[in-house]
Amino acid sequence: TSLLVFFRLEVKKDDMLQEQVEKTINIIVNISGLVAASIAFIKLQNLSDKECEETMDRNLLHFSGFFLLFYSVLEVLVGVYGGQMETDPMDPSKVQILNGIFSLLAVVFQILLINVILTKELPQDSDGREMPGRQELMFLALQNFSQWLVMTFEVQKSESSLAESNYFGEYGWILILRTVLPISIFFRFHSTVVLVDNWKNSYTIERT
Numbered sequence: 167t168s169l170l171v172f173f174r175l176e177v178k179k180d181d182m183l184q185e186q187v188e189k190t191i192n193i194i195v196n197i198s199g200l201v202a203a204s205i206a207f208i209k210l211q212n213l214s215d216k217e218c219e220e221t222m223d224r225n226l227l228h229f230s231g232f233f234l235l236f237y238s239v240l241e242v243l244v245g246v247y248g249g250q251m252e253t254d255p256m257d258p259s260k261v262q263i264l265n266g267i268f269s270l271l272a273v274v275f276q277i278l279l280i281n282v283i284l285t286k287e288l289p290q291d292s293d294g295r296e297m298p299g300r301q302e303l304m305f306l307a308l309q310n311f312s313q314w315l316v317m318t319f320e321v322q323k324s325e326s327s328l329a330e331s332n333y334f335g336e337y338g339w340i341l342i343l344r345t346v347l348p349i350s351i352f353f354r355f356h357s358t359v360v361l362v363d364n365w366k367n368s369y370t371i372e373r374t
Contacts, residue, residue: 185329189265196268199309202302203275206283209298213286213368223360224284230353231277237346238273241266244333262329276306276357283364297369307361314354317347 245262283303331339 186261189261193261193265193268195309195313196265196272199272199306200268200275202305202309203272203279206279206299206302206306207275209302210279210282210286212296212298214289215285216287218285221284223356224281226356227277227280227353227360230349230356231273233346233349234273234353235270237350238266238270240330240342240346241269244330247333273353276310279306280357280360280364283361283368287368288370300365300369303361303365307358307365310354310358310361314351314358317351317354 242263243266245259245264245266283299288297330342333339334342
């Protein structure tokens with residue numbers, strides 16, 4: 167759905183309504199991710215702890231996650247200080263702010279969740295039938311993959327973020343996109359890989 171709205175923006179570049187619909191969809195996606203991550207947090211407490219040293223995957227997750235958090239903060243700033251939105255009776259600045267806030271929260275929760283799953287495994291006495299949190303991990307993996315696709319298309323066009331482009335200026339926003347968005351895209355891709363890897367390996371029992 168987000169991709170369909172994205173491509174409609176190419177036809178109606180001056181229609182802010184299209185962007186608000188896209189951001190509303192993104193809010194719903196991030197809320198669903200927050201719910202899934204919260205449920206997974208609770209279920210993962212039923213797994214056993216394991217030793218986990220500092221890994222490259224974890225470092226890359228934190229590094230790339232910082233850029234996506236920064237991108238989300240920029241969205242909130244545009245919603246708060248974007249004076250051109252104040253006279254709109256629909257008050258799209260609220261959508262802009264909520265989009266940034268829920269994006270920020272979803273990223274933080276996901277980073278915390280991945281750090282937790284890296285330290286968990288099935289108990290050795292498990293029969294392999296109960297796999298708490300596994301479905302939620304796959305849901306988040308698929309969600310990150312879909313967001314990776316959307317953001318990959320977005321990095322090519324500054325018009326995909328009209329409010330930000332109006333606020334920072336066309337060239338300013340293009341510079342920000344070229345700097346921040348590629349690493350943010352990597353975060354989505356890397357998260358997908360790590361989630362799928364843990365979906366598979368954290369629920370495998372090594373019999374001796």
